[in-house]
Amino acid sequence: DAGVIQSPRHEVTEMGQEVTLRCKPISGHNSLFWYRQTMMRGLELLIYFNNNVPIDDSGMPEDRFSAKMPNASFSTLKIQPSEPRDSAVYFCASSYSGDTQYFGPGTRLTVL
Amino acid sequence: AQSVTQLGSHVSVSEGALVLLRCNYSSSVPPYLFWYVQYPNQGLQLLLKYTSAATLVKGINDFEAEFKKSETSFHLTKPSAHMSDAAEYFCAVGGDDYKLSFGAGTTVTVRA
Numbered sequence: 001d002a003g004v005i006q007s008p009r010h011e012v013t014e015m016g017q018e019v020t021l022r023c024k025p026i027s028g029h030n031s032l033f034w035y036r037q038t039m040m041r042g043l044e045l046l047i048y049f050n051n052n053v054p055i056d057d058s059g060m061p062e063d064r065f066s067a068k069m070p071n072a073s074f075s076t077l078k079i080q081p082s083e084p085r086d087s088a089v090y091f092c093a094s095s096y097s098g099d100t101q102y103f104g105p106g107t108r109l110t111v112l
Numbered sequence: 113a114q115s116v117t118q119l120g121s122h123v124s125v126s127e128g129a130l131v132l133l134r135c136n137y138s139s140s141v142p143p144y145l146f147w148y149v150q151y152p153n154q155g156l157q158l159l160l161k162y163t164s165a166a167t168l169v170k171g172i173n174d175f176e177a178e179f180k181k182s183e184t185s186f187h188l189t190k191p192s193a194h195m196s197d198a199a200e201y202f203c204a205v206g207g208d209d210y211k212l213s214f215g216a217g218t219t220v221t222v223r224a
Contacts, residue, residue, distance in 0.1 A: 004155075031210055043202065043214040050210065091155055098210035100146070103155035 002026070004104035006092050012110045018080040021107045024073055025094030033101060034067055034077050035091040043091075049075065082111045114139045114205045118215035126223045131190040133218050135177075135203030138184065144206040145186045147177055150217075151199045159201075162186060173197070198222045 005024040013019055025032050033048040047057040049069045057067070064083070069075040079086055089108050093101040119134040137143055144163050148156040160171025167179045177188045186203060203215040 033212075042216050045211060045213075048210065056209075056211065093156075095210070098206070098208070100158055100161060101212060102158070103148075105155045108153075 004092055004094050004102055006090075006104035006107050008107060009105060010108045010110075012112065013082055014112050015083055016081045017111075018078065019082045019086075019109060019111075021077040021090050021092075021109070023075045023077070023092030023104060025075070025092070026102055027073070029094035029096050029102075030072065031095045031098060031101075032069060032075050033093040033095075034075070035093065035103075037089045037091060037106070038087075046077070079109075082109075084111045087111050114143065114207055114211075114213045116203050116205050116213055116215035118201075118203050118218050120218055121216065122219050122221070124221045124223060125193045127195060128192050131188075131193045131197060131220065133188040133201050133203075133220070135186045135188065135215060136184050137186060137203070137205040139205055139207060141207045145177075145179060146204040146206070146212065147171065147175070147186075147188050148202045148204060148214075149199045150202065156202060159188070193220075193222050195222050195224065 007022045031050050034046040036044050046059045047067045052069045067077045087110050089106045091106045093103045095101045115138045117136045146161045147159040150156050159175050160169045162169050162179045170176045175190045200217045200219045202217050204212040206212045
């Protein structure tokens with residue numbers, strides 16, 4: 001079984017550039033979560049979707065961050081413009097109706 | 113609102129010794145409780161979860177955790193540490209809204 005797939009695994013970009021992170025959840029899962037992990041703040045929930053609909057985006061840091069889920073098998077997290085303080089590991093996780101969340105391998109983002 | 117406190121950001125044990133990682137939670141509803149493990153440069157993997165069935169929960173790799181409502185605790189144990197147990201461990205609490213709140217994590221090192 002394929003787990004949660006994230007791409008790219010590593011992203012290095014310059015301040016001001018647009019960054020798009022991608023996630024493919026586990027087939028059959030209907031909830032999708034985006035997290036950010038940093039040394040200072042630990043694991044933070046940014047946004048989650050249920051049945052492709054954003055349910056809670058209260059963790060999104062600011063308007064530079066946006067997330068979409070156009071269908072059940074794909075989601076994106078976009079940062080525009082990116083800033084050095086956005087450097088972190090971004091995880092996507094999926095679950096079925098609030099059951100156990102399964103995490104992807106993460107995208108390590110470095111903004112110079 | 114839900115929250116988790118993990119006592120001790122670092123734990124060092126000898127190979128073959130008991131591993132004990134402490135987690136206390138706060139929840140206004142009957143909680144779902146989880147322990148995840150994160151190996152370097154990887155995503156989080158589920159070790160075990162409590163969902164109001166048995167209070168003693170067995171997980172993978174001989175880990176287990178006991179839910180104690182009176183103490184609002186969900187401590188993780190393993191009778192005999194192995195070198196491969198070196199990782200970061202996260203306790204998480206969830207409720208009916210599908211969201212998880214994670215603790216700050218405990219890094220385990222295993223001495224030969």
